[in-house]
Amino acid sequence: xxxxxxxxxxxxxxxxxxxxxxxxxxxxxxxxxxxxxxxxxxxxxxxxxxxxxxxxxxxxxxxxxxxxxxxxxxxxxxxxxxxxxxxxxxxxxxxxxxxxxxxxxxxxxxxxxxxxxxxxxxxxxxxxxxxxxxxxxxxxxxxxxxxxxxxxxxxxxxxxxxxxxxxxxxxxxxxxxxxxxxxxxxxxxxxxxxxxxxxxxxxxxxxxxxxxxxxxxxxxxxxxxxxxxxxxxxxxxxxxxxxxxxxxxxxxxxxxxxxxxxxxxxxxxxxxxxxxxxxxxxxxxxxxxxxxxxxxxxxxxxxxxxxxxxxxxxxxxxxxxxxxxxxxxxxxxxxxxxxxxxxxxxxxxxxxxxxxxxxxxxxxxxxxxxx
Amino acid sequence: xxxxxxxxxxxxxxxxxxxxxxxxxxxxxxxxxxxxxxxxxxxxxxxxxxxxxxxxxxxxxxxxxxxxxxxxxxxxxxxxxxxxxxxxxxxxxxxxxxxxxxxxxxxxxxxxxxxxxxxxxxxxxxxxxxxxxxxxxxxxxxxxxxxxxxxxxxxxxxxxxxxxxxxxxxxxxxxxxxxxxxxxxxxxxxxxxxxxxxxxxxxxxxxxxxxxxxxxxxxxxxxxxxxxxxxxxxxxxxxxxxxxxxxxxxxxxxxxxxxxxxxxxxxxxxxxxxxxxxxxxxxxxxxxxxxxxxxxxxxxxxxxxxxx
Amino acid sequence: xxxxxxxxxxxxxxxxxxxxxxxxxxxxxxxxxxxxxxxxxxxxxxxxxxxxxxxxxxxxxxxxxxxxxxxxxxxxxxxxxxxxxxxxxxxxxxxxxxxxxxxxxxxxxxxxxxxxxxxxxxxxxxxxxxxxxxxxxxxxxxxxxxxxxxxxxxxxxxxxxxxxxxxxxxxxxxxxxxxxxxxxxxxxxxxxxxxxxxxxxxxxxxxxxxxxxxxxxxxxxxxxxxxxxxxxxxxxxxxxxxxxxxxxxxxxxxxxxxxxxxxxxxxxxxxxxxxxxxxxxxxxxxxxx
Ligand SMILES: Nc1ncnc2c1ncn2[C@@H]1O[C@H](COP(=O)(O)OP(=O)(O)OP(=O)(O)O)[C@@H](O)[C@H]1O
Ligand SMILES: [Mg+2]
Numbered sequence: 004x005x006x007x008x009x010x011x012x013x014x015x016x017x018x019x020x021x022x023x024x025x026x027x028x029x030x031x032x033x034x035x036x037x038x039x040x041x042x043x044x045x046x047x048x049x050x051x052x053x054x055x056x057x058x059x060x061x062x063x064x065x066x067x068x069x070x071x072x073x074x075x076x077x078x079x080x081x082x083x084x085x086x087x088x089x090x091x092x093x094x095x096x097x098x099x100x101x102x103x104x105x106x107x108x109x110x111x112x113x114x115x116x117x118x119x120x121x122x123x124x125x126x127x128x129x130x131x132x133x134x135x136x137x138x139x140x141x142x143x144x145x146x147x148x149x150x151x152x153x154x155x156x157x158x159x160x161x162x163x164x165x166x167x168x169x170x171x172x173x174x175x176x177x178x179x180x181x182x183x184x185x186x187x188x189x190x191x192x193x194x195x196x197x198x199x200x201x202x203x204x205x206x207x208x209x210x211x212x213x214x215x216x217x218x219x220x221x222x223x224x225x226x227x228x229x230x231x232x233x234x235x236x237x238x239x240x241x242x243x244x245x246x247x248x249x250x251x252x253x254x255x256x257x258x259x260x261x262x263x264x265x266x267x268x269x270x271x272x273x274x275x276x277x278x279x280x281x282x283x284x285x286x287x288x289x290x291x292x293x294x295x296x297x298x299x300x301x302x303x304x305x306x307x308x309x310x311x312x313x314x315x316x317x318x319x320x321x322x323x324x325x326x327x328x329x330x331x332x333x334x335x336x337x338x339x340x341x342x343x344x345x346x347x348x349x350x351x352x353x354x355x356x357x358x359x360x361x362x363x364x365x366x367x368x369x370x371x372x373x374x
Numbered sequence: 375x376x377x378x379x380x381x382x383x384x385x386x387x388x389x390x391x392x393x394x395x396x397x398x399x400x401x402x403x404x405x406x407x408x409x410x411x412x413x414x415x416x417x418x419x420x421x422x423x424x425x426x427x428x429x430x431x432x433x434x435x436x437x438x439x440x441x442x443x444x445x446x447x448x449x450x451x452x453x454x455x456x457x458x459x460x461x462x463x464x465x466x467x468x469x470x471x472x473x474x475x476x477x478x479x480x481x482x483x484x485x486x487x488x489x490x491x492x493x494x495x496x497x498x499x500x501x502x503x504x505x506x507x508x509x510x511x512x513x514x515x516x517x518x519x520x521x522x523x524x525x526x527x528x529x530x531x532x533x534x535x536x537x538x539x540x541x542x543x544x545x546x547x548x549x550x551x552x553x554x555x556x557x558x559x560x561x562x563x564x565x566x567x568x569x570x571x572x573x574x575x576x577x578x579x580x581x582x583x584x585x586x587x588x589x590x591x592x593x594x595x596x597x598x599x600x601x602x603x604x605x606x607x608x609x610x611x612x613x614x615x616x617x618x619x620x621x622x623x624x625x626x627x628x629x630x631x632x633x634x635x636x637x638x639x640x641x642x643x644x645x646x647x648x649x650x651x652x653x654x655x656x657x658x659x660x661x662x663x664x665x666x667x668x669x670x671x672x673x674x675x676x677x678x679x680x681x682x
Numbered sequence: 683x684x685x686x687x688x689x690x691x692x693x694x695x696x697x698x699x700x701x702x703x704x705x706x707x708x709x710x711x712x713x714x715x716x717x718x719x720x721x722x723x724x725x726x727x728x729x730x731x732x733x734x735x736x737x738x739x740x741x742x743x744x745x746x747x748x749x750x751x752x753x754x755x756x757x758x759x760x761x762x763x764x765x766x767x768x769x770x771x772x773x774x775x776x777x778x779x780x781x782x783x784x785x786x787x788x789x790x791x792x793x794x795x796x797x798x799x800x801x802x803x804x805x806x807x808x809x810x811x812x813x814x815x816x817x818x819x820x821x822x823x824x825x826x827x828x829x830x831x832x833x834x835x836x837x838x839x840x841x842x843x844x845x846x847x848x849x850x851x852x853x854x855x856x857x858x859x860x861x862x863x864x865x866x867x868x869x870x871x872x873x874x875x876x877x878x879x880x881x882x883x884x885x886x887x888x889x890x891x892x893x894x895x896x897x898x899x900x901x902x903x904x905x906x907x908x909x910x911x912x913x914x915x916x917x918x919x920x921x922x923x924x925x926x927x928x929x930x931x932x933x934x935x936x937x938x939x940x941x942x943x944x945x946x947x948x949x950x951x952x953x954x955x956x957x958x959x960x961x962x963x964x965x966x967x968x969x970x971x
Contacts, residue, residue: 077864108870504945559709571942
């Protein structure tokens with residue numbers, strides 16, 4: 004049985020003209036880690052608040068373990084939430100912060116004591132228990148906020164961008180820690196993030212939201228490799244996928260698309276047979292930076308590669324590799340080059356296009372063309 | 375799952391529907407008394423006074439409607455015209471002088487002054503006094519024989535004469551003096567707070583461009599304090615229109631009715647002269663005056679908010 | 683802002699200090715005059731001038747003002763009225779501040795349909811000249827049997843003070859993140875628990891502002907006192923005005939000044955002890971919304 008079911012969730016804020024959530028359907032299994040991504044203002048926080056009961060929904064239902072909780076008060080839903088701003092009670096010590104929810108629920112003192120210590124151990128904040136939140140660093144506050152959620156042992160945890168106020172290094176550390184914690188406790192988590200890598204590394208499944216509508220729900224690999232539409236394709240992955248308008252053409256037994264560099268050099272790229280029905284028509288070719296790189300001997304055997312020389316317009320060394328921009332069919336296209344063989348801007352480089360993982364979109368519906 | 379099943383014992387999961395229902399109503403219940411008090415005490419009474427202003431109520435409220443007669447009477451009343459003129463003179467001078475003094479003192483105080491805190495405390499303490507106290511003191515200071523005049527005579531300026539307090543042509547200016555003394559420190563505090571909020575990098579940039587300090591203040595800083603300016607004017611105008619205590623303490627409207635303000639007029643007619651209808655009409659006109667100031671102010675405030 | 687002027691004794695700085703100190707004198711002189719006059723004998727007042735020190739210091743003005751001076755027909759000094767003012771001010775300040783705190787809490791953290799309307803009503807209520815409510819209020823108090831009572835004055839001050847206190851608290855609580863309330867709701871806290879356990883402990887500064895603002899406003903009020911109270915229930919400001927305007931016998935300026943000092947002392951003390959909060963109240967009260 005799924006732990007949390009969102010059935011056609013709709014939400015219109017009082018006085019607002021548009022629906023903020025336009026019928027969201029997601030099933031979340033027990034122990035699953037679901038990340039929720041989408042551009043700012045797409046309704047992620049609204050969805051989280053609705054699940055928690057902090058906002059009432061205007062349509063649909065929220066079901067936990069088979070029971071409809073849509074109209075329950077937040078306190079009765081057995082859901083905990085970690086906020087971006089941590090929302091620690093400033094006048095209470097860390098201990099009191101963690102104990103607050105337990106005290107209100109009438110847990111005996113000695114049990115509260117035990118529970119606080121268990122959580123503090125788990126998150127390694129035992130030394131901080133008697134400090135006030137204002138005296139803690141961002142990372143420590145973050146731990147306390149998680150501790151407060153863990154102490155209640157709720158059925159479901161909601162994280163609304165919990166790491167976005169931390170600096171880059173700390174964010175990576177905490178990310179790992181959240182992952183470990185999840186693997187250890189097997190809790191059900193819904194996790195909102197802006198961070199691509201956070202979404203990819205933490206999630207069992209990713210839900211991509213746009214304008215209050217679910218765009219795609221799938222494992223990180225599915226979402227990355229087979230995005231449902233142009234939006235998801237462009238949103239997931241950093242640096243993002245490049246899109247090139249091309250026409251599918253018949254070339255002998257196979258199909259190709261032609262691309263043209265800034266110097267007029269042309270190259271025919273082999274495309275898979277499922278585009279047969281699109282021959283002679285325009286499609287959008289979605290190609291990720293790692294699909295264009297310096298020639299690789301092992302790939303040469305494949306039918307689905309092509310090579311040519313192109314002028315590099317811009318280079319951005321990232322450390323392990325170099326991001327280079329070339330112009331194809333009058334759009335900028337990013338490629339990922341080996342840092343061992345540096346290329347300077349303005350120079351030509353021999354590039355290999357690996358067409359096995361590229362995707363194609365219908366330019367009208369913006370949907371991916373399925374095999 | 376083992377984690378969630380080991381739910382701590384003793385965690386009560388009471389969810390009585392009654393309590394939840396009450397919780398939902400609590401916010402409204404809590405503000406209900408205020409809503410009632412303010413709804414009746416301000417808005418209801420405002421209407422009531424409005425109604426009374428159309429009646430010929432004298433010593434007791436009556437409901438014989440006479441249309442706009444009271445307003446017409448008001449417009450013909452020599453005393454009301456004096457009161458209105460006085461308000462214009464008093465308000466104009468009071469607001470203008472307070473702003474001038476307030477701005478100058480604020481700019482001067484903003485120049486890294488030693489003991490700034492102490493000086494500020496001195497400038498502002500009159501705001502903590504009752505206007506009745508202020509009036510009593512100034513009445514004594516301006517006493518035509520024993521006050522300022524005698525001080526000047528003792529200091530050797532024997533021709534000095536100062537009888538404004540009892541001179542019906544000048545008495546209103548003594549009220550301006552006392553009011554400015556009381557409120558100018560407050561304007562200073564508002565502007566000082568505003569100056570402290572000005573981004574110092576703008577000033578540094580202007581200095582790099584070669585602007586002199588007075589030019590920077592005049593061209594850059596003061597224009598950026600427009601909101602402070604407006605809210606100061608609002609508050610001062612509000613004080614001026616409601617000014618009652620100070621006049622009562624200093625001159626009680628005299629000599630004759632030369633220092634009457636609308637507030638004094640309203641009080642005298644409503645509560646001592648038994649002309650409630652007329653008094654109510656004057657109160658409504660005071661409200662109108664405030665509205666005439668307030669509506670454009672709130673409008674611009676709200677518009678600015680939306681621009682943010 | 684201040685770092686642009688280098689300190690140093692250039693003529694312009696001397697001029698600035700000169701102006702500032704002169705202004706200090708102007709602001710202080712009435713207080714000084716009030717004080718030294720209150721310690722003079724009537725003889726001294728007639729022979730000396732405003733700023734002349736008393737030739738012999740006497741507290742006769744003070745004792746007379748406190749317990750003998752005539753405030754209208756009665757000649758028992760201002761002491762009774764002084765206590766009246768306390769009896770009126772303390773409950774009115776407490777009630778209006780508490781109401782304001784709850785209102786501010788609701789209007790910032792528990793908004794409902796119509797709560798913005800209430801807020802607008804209160805905001806506007808801060809500007810209404812009290813003259814438009816005096817007459818109906820007097821009639822109502824009469825009907826309720828509260829005319830000329832301290833309880834009636836308390837009620838009036840609560841009604842017309844609650845708009846300000848609500849604004850203070852509302853603006854203070856608006857700045858506190860909503861997430862705090864959300865977290866507490868998920869922790870199982872209800873309306874009052876959140877207020878008393880979470881927001882109240884953070885509210886000391888705004889409570890100070892509200893208490894002090896209300897105290898000075900209500901203590902210093904004259905209009906409501908003179909309209910809604912008479913005789914024994916009058917507050918000190920009305921008594922002071924009566925005392926000064928009583929025209930029986932010889933004018934005793936030392937008594938006037940002592941009485942004025944007595945009326946001024948409580949708010950002056952509050953100002954000196956907690957001036958920081960007083961100024962904050964003033965500025966907050968002026969830039970509402
Ligand atoms: N209380 C509210 N009243 C009215 N509209 C709201 C309210 N809260 C949010 N909205 C609107 O609903 C939409 C979704 O907001 P939401 O906060 O859920 O976005 P989000 O996806 O969490 O964005 P972000 O990534 O910036 O946090 C926005 O257009 C926002 O303006
Ligand atoms: Mg959000």
